[in-house]
Amino acid sequence: MTAYDRIYAITRQIPYGHVATYGQIAELADYPRQARLVGYALYRITPEQNIPWHRVINAKGEVSHSVLRHGTDYLQRHLLEQEGIEFTPAGKISLSRYQWQPHKM
Template sequence: MSTYENIYKIVRQIPIGKVATYGQVSELANLSGKPRLVGYALYRVDIASDIPWHRVINAKGEISYSPLRQGGDYTQKVLLEQEGIEFNTEGKINLRQYLWHPGNY
């Protein structure tokens, strides 16, 4: 299995209404210290794919802005809100409430 496929396998496990951080996904994929690699892998995913790319956010609880994503940031926020995830007035997600804990679901 390729590195990217391993990342996608982890991301597919994130349940509806939960998020994971890039760092968390990198750890679970045995890519410790490589959260940017997770970002690169998810950037390559077609927005309409079966990989729930929108459930991966940064460690601050924010959507990581990408000028190359062409509306993907807005789309990511909308998709998360449709799953019941709320953003505070600063555009952050409460990680205590919404962070995925593998094995607890």
């Protein structure tokens, strides 16, 4: 059981049509302030793990860009739009409207 497993477990709980931020995932996984680990964990995800990685975005409500992703950022946006999530002309998502509200507090 690695830190990644916890992060993946949380990520799988994000409901359809909703999104969560890296920091939020980190916090729920009991790793506050470790948003970077979340990004690193998602980077190492394999398709077989069946994880809705596209529902994880940064605190700004945007899809993060990275050359390491080989264009999957574009795919992420596409997948989110298919779930009914709207992007602003600036390419951002309204967190106040789509952010996942977990029961935990």
